[in-house]
Each structure stands twice: as structure tokens, then as C-alpha cells.
Amino acid sequence: xxxxxxxxxxxxxxxxxxxxxxxxxxxxxxxxxxxxxxxxxxxxxxxxxxxxxxxxxxxxxxxxxxxxxxxxxxxxxxxxxxxxxxxxxxxxxxxxxxxxxxxxxxxxxxxxxxxxxxxxxxxxxxxxxxxxxxxxxxxxxxxxxxxxxxxxxxxxxxxxxxxxxxxxxxxxxxxxxxxxxxxxxxxxxxxxxxxxxxxxxxxxxxxxxxxxxxxxxxxxxxxxxxxxxxxxxxxxxxxxxxxxxxxxxxxxxxxxxxxxxx
Numbered sequence: 656x657x658x659x660x661x662x663x664x665x666x667x668x669x670x671x672x673x674x675x676x677x678x679x680x681x682x683x684x685x686x687x688x689x690x691x692x693x694x695x696x697x698x699x700x701x702x703x704x705x706x707x708x709x710x711x712x713x714x715x716x717x718x719x720x721x722x723x724x725x726x727x728x729x730x731x732x733x734x735x736x737x738x739x740x741x742x743x744x745x746x747x748x749x750x751x752x753x754x755x756x757x758x759x760x761x762x763x764x765x766x767x768x769x770x771x772x773x774x775x776x777x778x779x780x781x782x783x784x785x786x787x788x789x790x791x792x793x794x795x796x797x798x799x800x801x802x803x804x805x806x807x808x809x810x811x812x813x814x815x816x817x818x819x820x821x822x823x824x825x826x827x828x829x830x831x832x833x834x835x836x837x838x839x840x841x842x843x844x845x846x847x848x849x850x851x852x853x854x855x856x857x858x859x860x861x862x863x864x865x866x867x868x869x870x871x872x873x874x875x876x877x878x879x880x881x882x883x884x885x886x887x888x889x890x891x892x893x894x895x896x897x898x899x900x901x902x903x904x905x906x907x908x909x910x911x912x913x914x915x916x917x
Contacts, residue, residue, distance in 0.1 A: 663896040667692035670743045671893065672735075674726050674783065675753030677704035680803065680854060680885055682711070684750055687886035688893055689717030693748065696739050697721045726753040726779040727771070736786040746791045748893045751780040752803040756821040769820045776824035777831060784835060788844065796843040800835070801892045804828040804850045806908045825850075829904050836902030845901040847892045852908025854880035875910030 671688045675681040676697035689695045689712055697705055697712075697719060705721035712719035722738050724731040739746060755775045757768040784800055792798030808825025812818055829848055836846040853871055871879060884907055891897040906912040 658895070660896070663898075664890055664894045665692055666748075666890075666894055669693040669747040669893075670696065670739075670745065671748035671750065672696045672698070672739055672746050672787065673750040673752060674698050674779075675803075676750070677701065677708040677721075680851060681750070681752040682708050683882055683885050684752065684801075684889045685712065685719070686715070686717070687889045688748060688750075689715070689719060690886075691890055691894065693893075694743060695719040696743055696746075698724045698726070698735055699753065700725050726783060727755075727775040729782055732779065732782045732786055736783070736790055740790060745795060746787050747797065748799050748801070749784065749787050750801045750803070750889070750893075751783060753779060754803065754824075756818055758817050759819075760817050761819045764819060772820040772824050773827075776821070777827045780828060780831060784846075788839065788842075792844050793839070793842045798842075798844040799893050799897075800844065800846045801889065802828050802832050802846070802848045804832075804848045804904060806850050806852045806906050806912045808850060809906070809912055832904065833902045840901055845892070845897070847897070847900060847902070848904035849885060849888055849892070850904050850906040850908070850912070851885065852880060852906065852911050854884065871909070871911075873914075874908070875913065878909055880907065880909070 666688060671693045673681055673685045676685045677699040685695050685697055695712060695717060697708055699705055700723060702723040705723060709719045709721045722735055724735040726732060753775060755772050757772050780802055804825040807822045808829050812822060832846050832848040888905055888907055
């Protein structure tokens with residue numbers, strides 16, 4: 656007997672690890688997974704932010720915990736994996752969301768800034784996916800990995816934005832997703848990417864000051880994302896409702912990428 660839509664989206668009994676989960680899009684995705692029944696482990700670098708985020712989720716009736724870790728550091732990634740498995744058991748859903756950006760002209764971009772962006776935005780994704788995959792998903796032949804990229808990974812930017820390292824790292828996330836999905840499909844592990852457009856954040860607001868609000872106003876929906884915009888797609892990729900979707904990316908951007916050919 657086929658399951659109902661509600662049953663397909665149900666995450667009861669599942670455990671999700673969400674990086675960069677103390678605020679913004681990471682916290683929004685954690686809320687979506689928790690509201691569908693998953694237990695949540697949040698991680699980011701700052702304990703105080705995590706405590707507040709977990710308190711918010713717990714107030715909503717979500718089983719949530721936290722571990723402070725820097726996903727640009729291999730030792731922290733291994734510790735995060737160890738502690739999550741010890742405290743919560745197997746990890747069913749991994750959301751790779753922690754990220755960094757840097758604005759500078761390509762000709763003068765500091766190499767240390769380039770390395771900082773790459774280490775967190777793509778190397779960290781690989782190392783954590785590898786650790787969680789080997790320790791929890793491959794042996795059980797089950798799991799969902801959701802990588803956060805950006806519409807910045809779908810193409811170039813106006814000259815005013817000067818985010819070449821960020822764009823490059825997010826483009827790498829797209830092909831990392833395809834490659835990992837190709838290799839790990841035999842283990843029943845699905846790997847997909849969400850590409851947000853402009854959502855309210857410190858980084859997005861700063862970019863909009865540079866390039867102007869007309870860029871957003873000119874998109875088909877003519878608005879920024881909000882605190883619900885990623886919930887539906889996150890739940891689709893994480894749950895059995897998306898059980899036949901892997902190696903894909905989806906832009907959540909008000910239609911902006913449709914205009915630029917993303």
C-alpha cells in the first residue's frame with residue numbers, strides 16, 4: 656500500500672545534523688526538519704548563538720541539541736561527527752550549510768581569504784560528508800545529504816559584487832553534489848543542492864547596498880526570500896517524498912536564475 660503525502664514527508668525517528676545552524680538559513684532548515692519530526696543537532700562556531708537557537712527550537716517542541724565546532728577545521732569535523740553519533744546515534748540527514756564569503760577584486764584578492772572561503776565552503780563539505788557517510792550512512796545504505804550552494808554558483812556576478820572566491824566555491828558545490836550522488840547512489844544515499852537567492856542576512860544586505868534593490872525588484876517575484884522560503888525544498892530533499900531525487904540542484908530565488916539562464 657502506498658504511503659500518503661503526509662507519511663512521505665514525516666521524519667519521525669530521524670536525526671539531522673545541520674551546520675551553520677544557529678541563525679539564518681541554517682536555523683530555518685533545522686526548523687523545517689524538526690517540525691517534520693526529526694531530532695536536530697545544530698553546530699556553528701559560537702556556543703552562545705547555538706544556545707539561543709536550540710532554546711528557540713525547544714520552545715517549538717523540537718528535540719534539539721548543539722555542539723560548537725568550526726567546519727573549516729578537520730579536527731573539529733571529526734569531533735563533531737564523534738559527539739553527534741555518541742549523543743544521538745546514527746545521522747540520517749546531513750545539511751552542509753556553514754559558509755563564508757569575501758569581497759575583493761580578483762586581481763587583488765588575498766590568497767588567505769581565498770583559502771578561508773574554499774576551506775569552509777567546499778573542503779569542509781567534503782570532509783564532513785565523508786565522515787558522516789563512512790561512520791553512519793554507507794553501512795546502513797541510507798541517508799540524505801543536502802548541500803547549500805547559491806545562485807552565485809550558477810554564473811558570474813556584476814563587477815560591483817567582487818565575490819570570485821564565493822562564486823567559485825559555490826560552483827564547486829554543485830559538481831561535488833553531482834559527483835558524490837553518482838558514487839553513493841549505490842548505498843542508497845541521496846545528495847542534492849539548494850541554491851538560495853537573496854534572503855535577508857548580513858551578507859545579502861551588504862551586497863544589495865552595492866548592487867541596488869532593483870536587481871531583486873526586477874526578478875519575476877520581485878522580492879527577497881523570507882523565513883519560510885527554504886522549508887519546503889529542505890523537507891522534500893530530506894524525506895522519502897524526494898526518494899527518487901539525487902544529484903540535483905534547485906534555485907530558491909524568486910525566479911532570478913530563470914532570467915540569467917541558471
